[in-house]
Amino acid sequence: MHNAISIKNLSKVYEGGFKALDNVDLEIKNGEILALLGPNGAGKTTMISIICGIVNPTSGSVSVRGHDIISDFRQARSLIGLVPQELHTDAFETVWATVSYSRGLFGRKPNPELVEQILRDLTLWDKKDTPIMALSGGMKRRVMIAKALSHEPQILFLDEPTAGVDVELRKDMWALVNRLRESGVTIILTTHYIEEAEEIADRVGVISKGRLLLVEDKTELMRKLGKKELSLQLAEPIGELPGTLRRDDLELVNGGQEIVFNYDTQAERTGIASLLADLNKEGIVVKDLDTKQSSLEEIFVRLVEESR
Numbered sequence: 597m598h599n600a601i602s603i604k605n606l607s608k609v610y611e612g613g614f615k616a617l618d619n620v621d622l623e624i625k626n627g628e629i630l631a632l633l634g635p636n637g638a639g640k641t642t643m644i645s646i647i648c649g650i651v652n653p654t655s656g657s658v659s660v661r662g663h664d665i666i667s668d669f670r671q672a673r674s675l676i677g678l679v680p681q682e683l684h685t686d687a688f689e690t691v692w693a694t695v696s697y698s699r700g701l702f703g704r705k706p707n708p709e710l711v712e713q714i715l716r717d718l719t720l721w722d723k724k725d726t727p728i729m730a731l732s733g734g735m736k737r738r739v740m741i742a743k744a745l746s747h748e749p750q751i752l753f754l755d756e757p758t759a760g761v762d763v764e765l766r767k768d769m770w771a772l773v774n775r776l777r778e779s780g781v782t783i784i785l786t787t788h789y790i791e792e793a794e795e796i797a798d799r800v801g802v803i804s805k806g807r808l809l810l811v812e813d814k815t816e817l818m819r820k821l822g823k824k825e826l827s828l829q830l831a832e833p834i835g836e837l838p839g840t841l842r843r844d845d846l847e848l849v850n851g852g853q854e855i856v857f858n859y860d861t862q863a864e865r866t867g868i869a870s871l872l873a874d875l876n877k878e879g880i881v882v883k884d885l886d887t888k889q890s891s892l893e894e895i896f897v898r899l900v901e902e903s904r
């Protein structure tokens with residue numbers, strides 16, 4: 597069976613020469629929840645827009661369950677639901693009409709029971725006869741989600757779904773995402789909120805300056821969370837680490853005044869005692885020490901900074 601989405605060597609250069617995506621390769625598995633994390637302007641929306649056929653790629657290819665997004669556009673697009681970042685929908689139509697019409701756009705037969713279920717799930721049922729323009733911003737966002745679900749997509753894109761939404765909608769949204777996942781829908785969401793990715797995603801991808809820096813299982817990232825940093829302030833600065841201390845888990849920083857040791861808290865032996873003994877042997881005197889747990893946020897920030 598084909599993966600939900602298969603992206604190969606995807607690049608996008610906008611008119612004017614700006615490179616928004618740089619050679620992205622990504623396989624999105626069926627039924628997973630993938631969170632794409634990245635700072636403003638990283639290229640997340642561009643990537644989603646290409647997959648959904650809104651923006652043309654400059655080079656590379658994308659297929660949706662094996663359907664090429666260009667040569668087999670209709671098939672590919674019919675499998676996808678998109679909740680865009682910006683709200684745009686017909687102001688004068690009612691909620692019911694807008695959502696039913698969206699379903700029709702994909703050539704799906706009317707299914708009032710399904711539309712009712714979607715509206716109920718999104719707490720929109722009592723607003724079904726209200727024109728969109730009379731809804732609050734949060735309600736309009738719910739309508740965008742209902743529209744995206746109206747044609748029963750197998751893959752759902754949520755572009756910053758919780759930016760600026762209230763706690764209640766956020767809760768409803770995650771409950772809905774979980775239900776959709778249970779029914780086998782693949783979900784890709786973009787977010788700036790690391791806690792959100794931590795809470796909901798199976799895998800996390802980090803994107804910065806158009807490049808996909810990493811895609812990893814969340815549990816693996818959580819394992820990285822278990823990493824701690826020991827910072828050793830030296831009594832006297834040293835020019836470089838002596839040969840015996842040149843290891844991947846040690847770094848000399850701060851103009852030679854500090855050694856940073858990365859260790860795994862879950863390991864049986866942290867290696868701190870032997871490190872202190874080694875320093876002693878080399879005649880390096882430690883003035884003070886401090887430990888710090890690295891968070892997913894720091895891992896993310898470091899990755900993004902390193903890519904600059």
Ligand SMILES: Nc1ncnc2c1ncn2[C@@H]1O[C@H](COP(=O)(O)OP(=O)(O)OP(=O)(O)O)[C@@H](O)[C@H]1O
Pocket residue numbers: 610611612614615616634635636637638639640641642643
């Ligand atoms: N039509 C366009 N023409 C030129 N440049 C564009 C166009 N659309 C987007 N860009 C640029 O491409 C870059 C990536 O934008 P994109 O919207 O994909 O980022 P993003 O990761 O979704 O950011 P955000 O988190 O702010 O939504 C930005 O620098 C943006 O200014």
